Amino acid sequence: MRSGSPKTFPQGGVHPHDSKLSADKPLSMLPLPKTVAILLSQHIGAPAVPLVKAGDFVKTGQLIARAEGFVSANIHASVTGNVKKIDPVKDVTGYKRPAVILDVQEDEWAGGIDRGLDLKKDIPGREDIIAKIAAAGIVGLGGAAFPSHVKLSPPKDKPMEFLLINGVECEPYLTADHRLMVEKSEEVVTGVRILLKGLGIDQACIGIEENKPDAIDILAAAARDYPGIRVEPLKVCYPQGGERQLVKALTGREIPPPPKGLPSDVGCAVFNVGTVFAVYEAVQKNKPLIERVVTVTGPAIQNPSNFWVRVGTPFHELIKAAGGLPDKTGKIIAGGPMMGRALDSTDIPVTKGTSGLLVLPEDQAKRELVENCIRCAKCVFACPLGLEPYLLMALVERNQLDRAFGERVLSCCECSCCSFVCPSHRPLLDYIRLGKANVFKKLKEQKQK
Template sequence: MSTYLRGIRTPHRKGTKKKPVLRMDVPATVTIPMSMHIGKPATPIVKVGDLVRVGTKIGEADGYISSPVFSSVSGKVVKLIEHRLITGAATTAVVIESDGEMAVDESIAPPVVNSKEDLVAAIKASGIVGLGGAGFPTFVKLDVDPARIDYLIINGAECEPYVTSDTVTMLTRADDMLYALRALRRHLGIQNVIVGVENNNRQGADAMAALGQMMDDLSIKVHSLPAIYPQGGEKVLIYHTTGRKVMNNQLPIDQGCVVLNCTTLAAIGAYLQTGMPLVEKCVSVDGGAVRLPRNVIAPIGASFQDLFDFCGGLTTEPAKMIYGGPMMGITVPDATAPILKNTNAILALTKKEARLPKTTACIRCGACVNTCPFGLEPATIAAAYDKKDIDALKDLQVLSCMECGCCSFVCPANRPLVQMNKLSKQLIRDEARKEGGNK
């Protein structure tokens, strides 16, 4: 059995499933970080006192792997602050006081796209990044020789508990996805599209199949994925849908594949039609402490608290608040944390939901190894991390860990294996940086 077929069955707890999608009230202020993507942070191009509108550029991309940033409200820039990212790194954030008008920037107009170069430039200008959580600037994936693309794979797998915002996209944004697919077909010569949807998401699969019937010049196949976690990991999805394996140090395009999350695809379509850059996001607001779990369309930069308030407030003091789902999500220290471009969910978990059992010694049962989709050895990695043995960590290929958390989930000793993997990766990166600095 390929290791890619491994995974775990998690409780779904999708409290926002079948709930209507609502647009939240305009928040009083938004805090918009310059780094909401993989790559170099954008450079702020506004100063305190500047008036901005919805779609006004406030941060310029810095270099190739970077992304511009836009105001999500109309109002006045009141502060530029140092903002601590969830990775611990610091970036600048622009704080904008909203005037409540949501007036649109006069420059907003659909881009003129007549070629592949135009399309890539437009997607770069839109500020769109991977909206499934990764935050990688989307234009980079499409800035390739079209002859290398055998498959465009649309990621509709939503295997994380609680999260339903991608399903909402599949059910409600067919027009935007269709528009994007037509542009990708025309300018990148995309012939084959495969949509990966889990076999327990019938509605999503039906919606995507209906989309396929609307495209007569493009083959769109809906691939039913097993309802096990993690199906949304890029390499896992490519293997399940095409049988191709992306090896270590390879990119999906090396196996003829480009993977886009379904919400990213919809965002491309919306931008090409309107010219409005990425300024808002559909977010699943859930967890036992949320009074009215909902999918909410929120301006980027609104706070957790703004979204909780829109969902009827909290019923109890949350034991934990998380960006994303409970498997791969990141805990935030308080409810002032802003919604980012790639935020697909925010959770407020009760003490019972967030309870972490006591860690005990490894009993060498091998469950973590047997569950890892990449065939890694988490227990051995943890031992190498304890010794800070960087050579061993590299040999154990910890850098290919996708941080899915399956190993921690199955460990009977409740060892924080995924956290050790993250720290191990950081150790290797720090070492590489030091070596680079010494040259």
């Protein structure tokens, strides 16, 4: 299975140092915090509607907010305790959003949840699978947090062919998916079988970057009995784990350009390894999505770790468990160094989409002096989507949104390869992101007219 040169996407990409400090740190439980703040909007789509009020007692795993509409997700209590209040809490975007705040007591799990560690291989029927995944509030754990039951119900005119599992984890530092693949390989493979049945297809491919040979071997061994499931080593190149890049690398197919193109247009469904494990727990163990693996890492962090963390735990608890905040910390980033968001507070709670917490020292965190564009075209070569970042930035700076739209600003996947390679340290992605937002706003206005 592991022969020939590894597959990859054809265009662009960069090679940051992978810095996987916590790759050999086994998954461990983070102690329960004193309070948790569970955001009502942890997914793409409409925020969930709270079902509890201040003073209510909730058990771990109990439904506390119901999905509002089809593209939305249920939210469950991640701890046992009393609802203190429902109040706006700052999230990773730096703005306040409504959240259910719970005072934590001793764990008492809601009925019907199987907490045993035994492997359950018998899979229920398709309807059951989708219903259970929707009930458990499973969303994509790779970062975008797209509700999973929506992906399992593709439109009828788009037949599915391939299930692609994203075990690439191309972001430097992050090791959450890596540890999950190594330690929970049987569960992951069962999860893949569940998703295959849910989609009504029989071809699955798990893509893993070559720098994780242990994960490739273990998963290949676990999948040996299932001929439909293939493990594919991929070349180490950022952003190999981007949805478009992964589909292209594994199937050779090109997703139509945004804002409309989706993997389902080319017969693919892409799920993250973390999501697959959550699907396994939801379907086989009736366990809602209330905890996830979060990597806590950084060059100066004392014990880089991979924790099982309950949703809603404040970030400072994670840093404390990893040995505390080092001196001369410059930035704390939720996610990886390439696409993560710098935080302005450590009280922000973990959500379903939080994959890591990166603590960078001052000398690595500071932005270099911005200089003029020298037209070296490094950003053009680095862009995996064939865009011209230097041009897009200039257009957005001058507010020429129509031209920026023509230059496909909406195609940008925000991988930040352009900002990474720019020798003049220009904030290319910051401007492109602003341009995307403004173009979307303009298109919406035009539609209303």
